[in-house]
Amino acid sequence: xxxxxxxxxxxxxxxxxxxxxxxxxxxxxxxxxxxxxxxxxxxxxxxxxxxxxxxxxxxxxxxxxxxxxxxxxxxxxxxxxxxxxxxxxxxxxxxxxxxxxxxxxxxxxxxxxxxxxxxxxxxxxxxxxxxxxxxxxxxxxxxxxxxxxxxxxxxxxxxxxxxxxxxxxxxxxxxxxxxxxxxxxxxxxxxxxxxxxxxxxxxxxxxxxxxxxxxxxxxxxxxxxxxxxxxxxxxxxxxxxxxxxxxxxxxxxxxxxxxxxxxxxxxxxxxxxxxxxxxxxxxxxxxxxxxxxxxxxxxxxxxxxxxxxxxxxxxxxxxxxxxxxxxxxxxxxxxxxxxxxxxxxxxxxxxxxxxxxxxxxxxxxxxxxxxxxxxxxxxxxxxxxxxxxxxxxxxxxxxxxxxxxxxxxxxxxxxxxxxxxxxxxxxxxxxxxxxxxxxxxxxxxxxxxxxxxxxxxxxxxxxxxxxxxxxxxxxxxxxxxxxxxxxxxxx
Numbered sequence: 161x162x163x164x165x166x167x168x169x170x171x172x173x174x175x176x177x178x179x180x181x182x183x184x185x186x187x188x189x190x191x192x193x194x195x196x197x198x199x200x201x202x203x204x205x206x207x208x209x210x211x212x213x214x215x216x217x218x219x220x221x222x223x224x225x226x227x228x229x230x231x232x233x234x235x236x237x238x239x240x241x242x243x244x245x246x247x248x249x250x251x252x253x254x255x256x257x258x259x260x261x262x263x264x265x266x267x268x269x270x271x272x273x274x275x276x277x278x279x280x281x282x283x284x285x286x287x288x289x290x291x292x293x294x295x296x297x298x299x300x301x302x303x304x305x306x307x308x309x310x311x312x313x314x315x316x317x318x319x320x321x322x323x324x325x326x327x328x329x330x331x332x333x334x335x336x337x338x339x340x341x342x343x344x345x346x347x348x349x350x351x352x353x354x355x356x357x358x359x360x361x362x363x364x365x366x367x368x369x370x371x372x373x374x375x376x377x378x379x380x381x382x383x384x385x386x387x388x389x390x391x392x393x394x395x396x397x398x399x400x401x402x403x404x405x406x407x408x409x410x411x412x413x414x415x416x417x418x419x420x421x422x423x424x425x426x427x428x429x430x431x432x433x434x435x436x437x438x439x440x441x442x443x444x445x446x447x448x449x450x451x452x453x454x455x456x457x458x459x460x461x462x463x464x465x466x467x468x469x470x471x472x473x474x475x476x477x478x479x480x481x482x483x484x485x486x487x488x489x490x491x492x493x494x495x496x497x498x499x500x501x502x503x504x505x506x507x508x509x510x511x512x513x514x515x516x517x518x519x520x521x522x523x524x525x526x527x528x529x530x531x532x533x534x535x536x537x538x539x540x541x542x543x544x545x546x547x548x549x550x551x552x553x554x555x556x557x558x559x560x561x562x563x564x565x566x567x568x569x570x571x572x573x574x575x576x577x578x579x580x581x582x583x584x585x586x587x588x589x590x591x592x593x594x595x596x597x598x599x600x601x602x603x604x605x606x607x608x609x610x611x612x613x614x615x616x617x618x619x620x621x622x623x624x625x626x627x628x629x630x631x632x633x634x635x636x637x638x639x640x641x642x643x644x645x646x647x648x649x650x651x
Contacts, residue, residue, distance in 0.1 A: 172282055176289045177268065183294075184264070187303040187587050188257065193609065194596040195249065203307035206233055210255070211247040213237040217469045224470040228462075231341040232259055232309050253307055260302040263315040264293070270318040271554075277325055280561060283569045288561045290578050291508045296612060297550055299587040305609075310550045313343045317554035320346075324353045324529065329451070332357065333458065340462050343551045344482075345540075347462065349533050351455055355447055356529030377430035380539075381423045384487060411493055411619065418491040422542050432520060433535040446528055486543035489615040493622050497544040500614030502629045504546035505553060506584040507577055510633045511560060514640065518563035526559060534559070544614025569643075576639050580632065586612070 192198075199207060205226060209216060210233040216222050222230065236255045240247040271292060275285045292298075302311045316339045323331040336350025411418075490497060502509040512519050523531050537552035594605040601610050602618040610616040611625070 170282065172286045173289060176286060176294075180289070180293055183299055183587055184261065184303070187299050190587075191304060191590060191592045192253075193305050194592065195253075197595075197597045198253075198305060198307060199249075203305065206256070206307045206309070207249060207252050209233040210236040210240075210252045214241070220469065220471045222470060224466045225344070227466050227470045228341055228344040229309055231338060232256065232312050234341075235259060256306040256308075257303060260306055260311040263311040264298060264302065266315040267318045267554075268293070270315070270322045273322050274318070274325065274558060277322070278558070278562065283574065284561050284564045286574060287564060287577060288557060290574075290581050291506070291511075291560070292554065292557050294578070294581045294585055295506050296504055296585050296587075297547065297553070299585045300589075301547070304591065308547075309342050310547055313339075313346070313551040314553060316342055316346060317349075317551045320349060320353060321530075321554055321558060324357065324527075327357050329354060329357050333454070336458065337461070339551070345548075346551055347458075348536060349551065349555075351458075352532045352536070353529040354451055354455060356527060356532070357448075357451070373431055373435040376434065377427045380430060381426050384423065384426060385419070414494055415491060418494045418496075421494050422490050422497075425542065426539065429535065429538040433523075433531060433538070443528055482548075485545075486540060489544055490542035492544070492615065493619070495626070496614065496617070496622060497542050499622060499626050499629055500544035500617065501541065501546045501549075502632070503584075503612050503617075503625050504614070506581045507632070507636070508557060508560065510629070510636045511577075511640075512556065513633065514637055515560070515563055519560055522559035522562035525562070530555070530559075544617070546614055573639055573643060576636075580636075 193203075198204070206229075209222065209226070209230060213230065213233055214237065236252055236259070237247065239245070239255065240251070245251060271288065272285075275288065280288070297310060297314065301308070316335060319335050320332065320339065323335060332350060332354050336347060336354065339346030339350060493499075498509065498513075523534055533552070533555055537549060537555060540549060540552075543549075589608075591608040593608060597606045597609070599606060601607075601616045606616075607618050607621055611618065611621040617625070
């Protein structure tokens with residue numbers, strides 16, 4: 161008995177990894193989205209590109225948007241060609257499962273390196289393992305809907321953080337190039353990290369740019385409102401007309417409330433992250449001109465790849481379209497983006513809400529580039545389609561773990577985090593109750609899957625999962641409220 165207790169105390173991380181491996185095996189064997197449904201969405205595009213990538217590139221049959229998502233398809237296609245394997249549908253699906261397993265292993269490897277670099281103890285490291293890997297995107301999505309780039313994007317995020325903390329600029333350039341062909345937003349992440357790699361931490365000088373920050377935040381909100389008006393007045397028409405043609409309807413009576421919440425949220429995060437003991441001039445002076453020139457060259461390189469291989473005839477979903485989609489989906493229901501991120505990423509979201517001040521203070525110590533990446537993530541987070549932020553997920557976890565030393569480390573809290581996150585991961589939840597899926601997205605059986613995919617979460621599931629979030633916040637608050645030192649505060 162004593163040896164078991166000693167093992168749990170000294171090598172809890174290994175026990176968690178063994179349990180994680182067992183749950184991954186269970187998830188692989190448990191269930192998979194019906195093939196005909198999987199191929200009707202993004203998975204169909206990934207599968208076709210994996211089978212015929214060479215011909216599609218030579219014939220310019222891939223849109224500019226999908227060119228920046230071809231890395232995993234390239235791996236599968238290259239492997240098949242190298243070993244003369246017929247790229248059948250089943251082979252491609254199984255190849256993506258293998259890629260996702262490898263991506264999880266890579267994520268763990270670089271997570272361990274980050275923990276050693278930041279000198280996290282066993283307690284903090286174990287909390288991070290639970291919050292990062294005992295989650296819906298890892299335990300469920302990676303194997304229920306494997307033909308996606310999401311798990312590869314998670315691994316790339318951990319690699320980027322490690323290279324940034326080690327100030328390895330060459331590696332950051334390489335990972336930014338690769339990441340830009342996994343998730344397009346990796347380019348912006350890499351751009352910010354590379355541009356400020358040489359800056360160790362934020363200045364502690366008295367902040368002098370208060371009105372400039374307020375101006376930026378108000379300008380951002382005015383731009384947001386202008387885009388909303390453009391979408392619902394000029395492009396789409398009335399909310400009623402939009403709802404007739406949309407699988408993610410907007411509640412018209414709550415629209416003003418949703419809009420106000422999003423505006424206040426944008427102002428709050430902008431002021432907090434740009435006006436927290438920082439001078440905007442200092443941030444601008446920290447930009448390294450030489451690196452900026454290299455990054456401009458990187459932009460031309462990526463655009464050249466798109467120009468050479470992308471089709472000019474196919475209608476492409478551009479980055480501008482992505483930002484428009486973000487804005488359109490943000491106001492479907494009040495706080496829906498918060499509920500969606502909680503459903504998708506688990507207990508990390510309530511913990512960040514409750515420990516927001518210590519979390520922000522921890523981000524400050526990770527440098528300007530890191531802080532601007534998190535700000536970029538929080539601005540995009542008004543989009544309730546949470547899986548589009550999977551590459552930012554590691555950037556949220558690491559500063560949270562850095563804020564834990566301000567807490568008293570109780571075993572009961574660790575157990576609570578483990579049990580709660582395991583339940584929220586839905587690895588145990590059978591989605592294939594009636595298959596293949598049919599009917600409207602906002603009705604069952606589709607809701608077994610789409611209740612986790614923010615924009616297509618039905619109104620009833622939104623209300624139910626909002627209640628679950630509120631209950632989780634209350635329980636979490638009572639668990640952690642007495643664990644902070646006198647110098648630290650929550651909320």
